[in-house]
Amino acid sequence: MAEIRIDKLRHSYLAEPKSDDDFALKRLSLTWKDGGAYALLGPSGCGKTTLLNLISGLLTPTEGTISFDGKDVSNASPEERNIAQVFQFPVIYDTMTVYDNLAFPLRNRGVPEAEIKPRVEEIAGMLELTKTLGNRASGLTADGKQKISLGRGLVRADVNVIMFDEPLTVIDPHLKWQLRSKLKELHIKTRRTMIYVTHDQTEALTFADQVVVMNQGEVVQSGTPIDLFEKPRHTFVGHFIGSPGMNVIPCSVKGGKAFFAGGEVKAENAKSAKGAARTELGVRPEFVTVVNKGIAADVVKVSDAGRFRIVETRAHGATIKLLVPEGEAVPQGKTHLAFDPAHTQVYEDGWMAGARP
């Protein structure tokens, strides 16, 4: 168990990186508290797996330090760091039984068999593997195998952090949900620090207390799921999280006021705007409503998403989406829209005004 501190971390897969583009990770600083559940969220290729492998010690950083509880481990081997990792594809030892698989990390560390047995049985109980302990691991289904990988991490009581690299990729959809709840349950039960890497927002937002959103080798925002939803620091986060994503509408800013389509739009942070090449308004479809008098818009498309309908409109050259709950009248043809001021933000060059790093 440990607090993980990452300080000015950079990593390049090239031997001699020249420009910023050569870095898969561009200067990262983060602190993760002991016992927390964290998620690293971002599109494929954003550097999240690189970051994970740097923390686990499978890679050595080009620059910067990683420390566990204040102890610098940047150059330590995975074994010395005492971490556990669950990979995208289940890694099991085919020829061993489930029991031997779970006992393997302990046996490698010379733990006496008498201590191994209760420990393995306890973990198997938690993971609901007790019945299959005597079976060969290769005969299990994908979710069973992934549970074994996880179990090998849990079985060591002194593991600093357990990391998950998109662990549900090969799991059947109906089992994904089960395994995800299981993970959450295990986290609450064991209070181990867990880091979960994924490109699936649902997985990240349901698992983690704190979500780190990454894009192109940089951390764009780190916050609670609610922060990410209500106050995206960057339009990328607004787009990436939420379904459909946040509306991003070009606007102009003058004297601490935002203007769109010739009228003022009240935005929560308009006063913080300092002026930039590109200014935009961000408002989630959840916070756009139909009103009698407001921003004139034409309805382009209505799609049914079950409990609500997604209405796509065009207003002064911009696309604005809004949600209409089931049972309410859907606007047609020409309509008028209003934004909830408390949930409307001004973005400058992509970053939320006043929050630019």
Place this chain on the structure above:
Amino acid sequence: MNKTWDNRAWWLVLPVFLMVAFNALIPLMTVVNYSIQESFAANEFFWAGARWFRELLNNPDFHASLGRQIIFTAVVLLIQVPLGLGIALCMPRKGAWVSVCLVLMALPLLVPWNVVGSMWNIMALPDIGLLGWGLNALGIDYNYTRQPGAAWFTVVLMDVWHWTSLVALLCYAGLVSIPDAYYQAAKIDGARPWAVFRFIQLPKLKHVLTIAILLRFMDSFMIYTEVIVLTGGGPGSTTKFLSIDLVQKALGGFDLGPAAAFSIVYFLIILFASWLFYTLMMREEAK
């Protein structure tokens, strides 16, 4: 769903049936045909029944060459499989040396078999060959044309030189295809190199090893060219393996009946051993 039944579909199998007939069934049946008849000149044939088989199975010469064959194959497998696996484990996984190693390893496989025999024949000559002369210069009395031990040593060494690469290349291909995650997981689980080999590499290599052993078994059990060029089955008949024995019978004596019976027994032994081996190796899989 309604299935359409139409026996005319069997005609579609005809091309495959013809191919199998021409490349396996007809030649094999010809041999079966010879094996139960006695042949005389002028194409005269008489029914012989199981006589050739009885004679063969009671023939001490056959027992001797079968015994030599089994020992040879066992020795060759025991050396080549662990050695090939060891070489594959030592070969680099990335970098410029990969292609160098692969080419070096593939070279012996590209040499024609009779050339391999000639090369080793010359190299092992005690008076002018590098190997033969060298051994004698070291004070070891070595002459493969006269000493059975030396002949066996040379034949085995030649086969190891010629075929270990095949095992190594197959194992290498198997090793390269193991995903990195396995090695990473093993590192995290604190596995020592031996445990990595025992619990990751070896189980993952099971299939290629099965293929390698099967190929090497069949090939070494049928070895002919290299040995006939190197020792001619001698000195005496100490390196006379099954195929050499067979050729001497069939071509030397022109005894078509006994030679055909020999071929069938030979074929059945290989077939049975391969089947047995494959079944044993794959038995675990079925569980």
